[in-house]
Amino acid sequence: MDIVDVAIIGGGPAGYSAAIYAARFRLSLRLFAETPGGLIITTHLVENWPGIPMISGWDLMQRFQEHLESMQVPVEIERVLDVSRGEDGFFHLKTDGGTEVAARTLILGTGSEHRKLDVPGEKELANKGVSYCATCDAALFKEKVVAIVGGSDSAAKEALLLSEYASKVYILYRGAQIRPEPINAERVAQNPKIEVVPKVNVKEIRGTDRLQSVLLDNGTELPLDGVFIAIGHLPQNELALKLGVEVEPNGEIKIDRLAATNVPGVFAAGDVANNPFKQAITGASEGVAAAFSAYEYVRKAEIQPT
Amino acid sequence: MDIVDVAIIGGGPAGYSAAIYAARFRLSLRLFAETPGGLIITTHLVENWPGIPMISGWDLMQRFQEHLESMQVPVEIERVLDVSRGEDGFFHLKTDGGTEVAARTLILGTGSEHRKLDVPGEKELANKGVSYCATCDAALFKEKVVAIVGGSDSAAKEALLLSEYASKVYILYRGAQIRPEPINAERVAQNPKIEVVPKVNVKEIRGTDRLQSVLLDNGTELPLDGVFIAIGHLPQNELALKLGVEVEPNGEIKIDRLAATNVPGVFAAGDVANNPFKQAITGASEGVAAAFSAYEYVRKAEIQPT
Numbered sequence: 001m002d003i004v005d006v007a008i009i010g011g012g013p014a015g016y017s018a019a020i021y022a023a024r025f026r027l028s029l030r031l032f033a034e035t036p037g038g039l040i041i042t043t044h045l046v047e048n049w050p051g052i053p054m055i056s057g058w059d060l061m062q063r064f065q066e067h068l069e070s071m072q073v074p075v076e077i078e079r080v081l082d083v084s085r086g087e088d089g090f091f092h093l094k095t096d097g098g099t100e101v102a103a104r105t106l107i108l109g110t111g112s113e114h115r116k117l118d119v120p121g122e123k124e125l126a127n128k129g130v131s132y133c134a135t136c137d138a139a140l141f142k143e144k145v146v147a148i149v150g151g152s153d154s155a156a157k158e159a160l161l162l163s164e165y166a167s168k169v170y171i172l173y174r175g176a177q178i179r180p181e182p183i184n185a186e187r188v189a190q191n192p193k194i195e196v197v198p199k200v201n202v203k204e205i206r207g208t209d210r211l212q213s214v215l216l217d218n219g220t221e222l223p224l225d226g227v228f229i230a231i232g233h234l235p236q237n238e239l240a241l242k243l244g245v246e247v248e249p250n251g252e253i254k255i256d257r258l259a260a261t262n263v264p265g266v267f268a269a270g271d272v273a274n275n276p277f278k279q280a281i282t283g284a285s286e287g288v289a290a291a292f293s294a295y296e297y298v299r300k301a302e303i304q305p306t
Numbered sequence: 307m308d309i310v311d312v313a314i315i316g317g318g319p320a321g322y323s324a325a326i327y328a329a330r331f332r333l334s335l336r337l338f339a340e341t342p343g344g345l346i347i348t349t350h351l352v353e354n355w356p357g358i359p360m361i362s363g364w365d366l367m368q369r370f371q372e373h374l375e376s377m378q379v380p381v382e383i384e385r386v387l388d389v390s391r392g393e394d395g396f397f398h399l400k401t402d403g404g405t406e407v408a409a410r411t412l413i414l415g416t417g418s419e420h421r422k423l424d425v426p427g428e429k430e431l432a433n434k435g436v437s438y439c440a441t442c443d444a445a446l447f448k449e450k451v452v453a454i455v456g457g458s459d460s461a462a463k464e465a466l467l468l469s470e471y472a473s474k475v476y477i478l479y480r481g482a483q484i485r486p487e488p489i490n491a492e493r494v495a496q497n498p499k500i501e502v503v504p505k506v507n508v509k510e511i512r513g514t515d516r517l518q519s520v521l522l523d524n525g526t527e528l529p530l531d532g533v534f535i536a537i538g539h540l541p542q543n544e545l546a547l548k549l550g551v552e553v554e555p556n557g558e559i560k561i562d563r564l565a566a567t568n569v570p571g572v573f574a575a576g577d578v579a580n581n582p583f584k585q586a587i588t589g590a591s592e593g594v595a596a597a598f599s600a601y602e603y604v605r606k607a608e609i610q611p612t
Contacts, residue, residue: 013356016356017356017587020354020356021354024353024354024441024445025467026470047330048326048327048330048594049357050319050322050323050326050370050373050590050593050594051355051366051369051370051373052369052373053372053373053376053377054376060357063357063358064356064357066359067356067357067358067359070359070360071359181330181331181332182330182331182332183330183331183332186332256563257563257581258582258583275563276564277564277594277595277598279591279594281323281587281590281591281594282591282594282595284356284587284591285587285588285590285591285592286591287356288354288356288583288585288587288588289583289588292583299489299490299493300489
């Protein structure tokens with residue numbers, strides 16, 4: 001079985017940055033990414049990666065990929081199914097590809113998934129009018145009537161993207177006022193195709209073969225061709241919990257400024273961690289801090305290969 | 307007098323990233339940079355900005371500059387001479403260009419300077435064999451003979467990192483014994499490439515186009531391909547101290563994970579702050595956090611223009 005200094009789990013800005021730095025520190029490493037590039041590859045337009053005025057999430061992560069390649073760090077496209085700490089002190093990983101690795105330290109950059117509404121019809125009509133990714137699916141809704149469910153900055157950005165295709169975009173939000181970044185709030189307000197419908201919840205998603213309407217809790221049945229659900233994310237903390245890593249009530253892994261968790265040798269970074277301001281740049285920086293901490297840990301550790 | 311939401315002081319990755327995000331947040335801002343680009347523009351080769359395998363510090367900061375230009379954020383090349391908090395609650399700034407500004411919040415990205423040896427040849431051969439950053443430049447010295455000047459834990463760590471690349475690493479220290487953490491002292495002792503030369507001072511750095519040797523005060527002239535000066539940093543904290551901002555014993559500004567200092571409305575980021583791992587990416591991320599915190603502060607503040 002391969003024994004490495006650090007196993008990095010995650011293919012987004014956090015995991016890739018951790019790998020770039022770990023390789024610079026001459027740590028032996030394995031990098032596992034179930035989704036190379038991470039969730040950001042579904043983002044249509046990134047305008048806030050410092051040094052790049054405008055780029056797609058996909059293209060940004062291509063650059064990370066090329067950086068890894070320039071350092072001969074391979075990305076293993078495998079899902080880590082299980083991890084445990086052995087009596088030998090190593091973290092033992094098993095992947096869905098049958099890979100087994102023992103690692104002195106672990107960096108969790110496992111990211112997050114889209115949160116579901118959990119209403120009747122949502123599951124049945126997924127990919128039949130129900131989507132969680134405007135970047136992926138917006139172009140399917142040319143001259144159609146669609147809605148975004150949510151009030152975050154992401155929701156506003158998805159509405160703006162959808163308005164480039166759809167004839168009409170509702171923003172359905174449970175709160176009194178949507179809360180995007182000011183620049184996007186302005187863009188939404190000035191967009192004649194977008195209509196914000198505040199103080200409503202979606203109770204049901206209706207349709208047979210395809211989405212036909214959504215039922216709101218104010219009694220309205222709103223006819224729609226597409227509904228995009230943008231109500232947040234679920235941190236992918238399963239592996240962390242298996243190791244006894246402490247998480248916040250919302251499931252995010254508690255880390256300190258050097259990306260350390262409560263479990264010695266386990267570090268976390270990016271969307272799975274408890275940074276209130278989740279950006280590609282902050283995730284990348286946390287990945288770098290995690291690599292730094294893993295390097296310090298390996299140098300100090302008295303763990304020897306068995 | 308101009309009144310703005312945030313005054314950002316600093317032209318490095320921290321200050322520029324703060325400005326990019328502050329502009330996105332639609333905060334009114336002024337950005338003052340005594341040295342546009344910051345200390346990193348003196349780095350010959352940056353290989354650890356995620357997404358860019360290799361770039362000069364100068365070119366990296368050009369990209370930041372272009373990002374600022376794309377957002378119509380001007381860089382004012384002025385030194386902020388004085389800052390104080392007025393009875394009106396605003397921070398009042400004066401620059402050497404005669405500019406006076408009042409700001410609701412302040413982001414200090416004032417950086418640090420490498421402590422210099424102050425010997426002949428040091429300035430002339432900077433980036434021609436003389437470096438102040440092993441993390442940045444170690445990889446340029448594969449199979450070369452180098453020296454670290456200094457005896458701290460940082461100096462020892464830089465020597466260890468250099469030994470991964472160089473064929474020989476001297477540690478030149480003025481004291482009788484270097485004083486790293488025990489684990490690093492052990493590792494230095496066990497490393498066949500590293501040789502500690504105690505009780506010496508560098509009197510002169512010699513070379514024409516590139517470093518050739520250093521002259522020690524015991525009369526030895528030591529031939530070298532690279533010399534790394536690791537005798538500490540001087541955080542540029544003068545403005546912070548004027549405002550009562552708490553600093554560490556080494557002068558670095560104490561900040562939390564959201565870049566807040568102990569003084570409400572004052573945030574700090576980058577090399578002037580107390581992150582033990584000072585990298586462009588971590589400084590940029592702190593700048594982003596500072597802009598986020600300034601935005602939150604301005605939204606919540608009850609301070610009104612007088």
